[in-house]
Amino acid sequence: MNNIVNGVDLSIDFAGIRSPNPFWLASAPPTDKAYNVVRAYEAGWGGVVWKTLGEDPAAVNVSSRYSAHYGKNREVLGFNNIELITDRSLDINLREIAQVKKDWPDRALIVSLMVPCEEASWKHILPLVEATGADGIELNLGCPHGMPERGMGAAVGQNPDLIEKVTRWCKQYYSKPVIVKLTPNITDIRAPAQAALRGGADAVSLINTINSITSLDLDHMVAKPTVGHQSTHGGYCGSAVKPIALNMVAEIARDTPTRHLPISGIGGVSNWRDAAEFVALGAGSVQVCTAAMLHGFRIVEEMKDGLSRWMGEQGYRSITEFSGKAVANTTDWKHLDMNFKTIAHIDQDKCIQCGRCYIACEDTSHQSIAQWVEASGARRYEVIEEECVGCNLCQITCPVQDCISMVPQDTGKPYLSWERDPRNPFRIAS
Numbered sequence: 001m002n003n004i005v006n007g008v009d010l011s012i013d014f015a016g017i018r019s020p021n022p023f024w025l026a027s028a029p030p031t032d033k034a035y036n037v038v039r040a041y042e043a044g045w046g047g048v049v050w051k052t053l054g055e056d057p058a059a060v061n062v063s064s065r066y067s068a069h070y071g072k073n074r075e076v077l078g079f080n081n082i083e084l085i086t087d088r089s090l091d092i093n094l095r096e097i098a099q100v101k102k103d104w105p106d107r108a109l110i111v112s113l114m115v116p117c118e119e120a121s122w123k124h125i126l127p128l129v130e131a132t133g134a135d136g137i138e139l140n141l142g143c144p145h146g147m148p149e150r151g152m153g154a155a156v157g158q159n160p161d162l163i164e165k166v167t168r169w170c171k172q173y174y175s176k177p178v179i180v181k182l183t184p185n186i187t188d189i190r191a192p193a194q195a196a197l198r199g200g201a202d203a204v205s206l207i208n209t210i211n212s213i214t215s216l217d218l219d220h221m222v223a224k225p226t227v228g229h230q231s232t233h234g235g236y237c238g239s240a241v242k243p244i245a246l247n248m249v250a251e252i253a254r255d256t257p258t259r260h261l262p263i264s265g266i267g268g269v270s271n272w273r274d275a276a277e278f279v280a281l282g283a284g285s286v287q288v289c290t291a292a293m294l295h296g297f298r299i300v301e302e303m304k305d306g307l308s309r310w311m312g313e314q315g316y317r318s319i320t321e322f323s324g325k326a327v328a329n330t331t332d333w334k335h336l337d338m339n340f341k342t343i344a345h346i347d348q349d350k351c352i353q354c355g356r357c358y359i360a361c362e363d364t365s366h367q368s369i370a371q372w373v374e375a376s377g378a379r380r381y382e383v384i385e386e387e388c389v390g391c392n393l394c395q396i397t398c399p400v401q402d403c404i405s406m407v408p409q410d411t412g413k414p415y416l417s418w419e420r421d422p423r424n425p426f427r428i429a430s
């Protein structure tokens with residue numbers, strides 16, 4: 001497949017795994033069989049992480065399985081599932097993986113795995129996976145439903161000692177790259193990432209899904225998805241989880257022990273811009289699940305086209321040229337400039353006098369927007385500059401694009417961190 005799109009080289013080498021572009025399908029139903037994976041490759045995906053394999057007998061799924069958190073216009077903001085790992089036998093999966101890799105040598109094919117947390121189980125399955133010729137493995141230490149009750153998935157991913165142990169076994173019994181997929185259902189994502197590194201991981205990927213209940217059927221007093229008269233919590237994903245995933249990727253990218261550890265960014269990637277954001281915060285590849293489930297394999301065309309055009313405009317010739325570029329600008333609160341000031345400005349030509357900005361500012365603590373009625377009867381909204389704290393709320397709530405802009409002010413004051421601010425009772429004496 002051609003790596004060059006719109007004159008830009010989209011190819012990556014992720015922890016030793018080569019891929020013609022950074023877009024991989026995440027381990028999930030779209031990657032659960034050769035029929036799907038082949039059509040995904042035909043559509044232009046650079047790689048796939050095969051739906052998680054486990055020991056036989058294969059997992060058994062319930063009916064129904066999915067639910068959603070909707071926006072006002074039935075747009076799916078977040079997606080929830082209670083599926084388990086593959087419900088097909090190990091043998092069928094391995095045979096299909098070997099064939100697909102043989103037929104599509106230029107695409108990345110990573111095999112996701114989840115077996116009991118016992119050395120014998122890993123020692124048994126890893127040579128079988130190695131024999132398929134797949135490019136690497138991804139350890140599913142994050143599935144939050146069903147599997148933890150059996151001592152697998154998030155039950156391992158929430159315990160750094162177990163992560164380290166399992167990763168070490170994989171490095172011992174498997175010769176190709178080992179990616180450890182992390183669960184977000186944990187307080188501090190840096191701990192499992194560091195554990196993976198200690199165990200010898202070549203990379204981490206994140207996030208897996210977040211424990212969730214999306215909604216209830218109030219007539220029957222049961223959560224969704226409903227299985228008969230009952231339900232259970234599921235795993236949340238889709239665009240609603242992107243902010244959580246981005247932060248976790250950034251946490252790992254800026255943590256000293258893991259800052260050189262390759263990261264595959266997952267969580268709510270729906271378009272090229274989402275992907276670029278993950279890359280800018282340190283990801284070397286991105287994985288997509290929900291967006292492909294909702295809109296089909298062909299979304300990758302827009303992703304490749306949009307990303308390459310933007311890269312071309314910015315002068316980036318490869319993914320590595322901007323991977324991690326936003327990491328240094330992502331810092332702790334205490335390092336922010338206390339002397340920086342920005343204030344809101346309303347473009348009166350664009351304003352439709354809806355009053356939303358006024359209500360938001362008035363009912364928050366700021367009261368920095370004046371409202372009055374002109375002689376013509378028209379309402380007018382104006383920012384009281386001396387009162388504005390630059391919180392962005394009016395801009396966020398304004399329904400008109402670019403009507404409110406935030407304008408940085410020249411205060412003439414130098415950079416001042418909270419650590420040195422005279423208002424800080426615990427400041428560091430200069």
Ligand SMILES: Cc1cc2nc3c(=O)[nH]c(=O)nc-3n(C[C@H](O)[C@H](O)[C@H](O)COP(=O)(O)O)c2cc1C
Pocket residue numbers: 026027028029051052079080081083084085086112140143181207208209236237238239241266267268269287288289290291
């Ligand atoms: C229906 C469904 C099944 C999934 N199955 C797996 C799985 O078998 N193994 C795994 O590591 N992750 C699984 N995931 C999680 C995804 O790979 C991905 O980490 C998560 O959905 C976040 O990405 P997204 O926001 O693009 O969906 C599954 C997700 C969904 C929605």
Ligand code: SF4
Pocket residue numbers: 343344360361366367368369383384387388389390391392393394395
């Ligand atoms: S930026 Fe905040 S404080 Fe300033 S006008 Fe807008 S809502 Fe009010």
Ligand code: SF4
Pocket residue numbers: 346350351352353354355356357358381397398399400403404
């Ligand atoms: S929210 Fe925007 S459009 Fe509405 S009054 Fe304020 S500035 Fe005007």
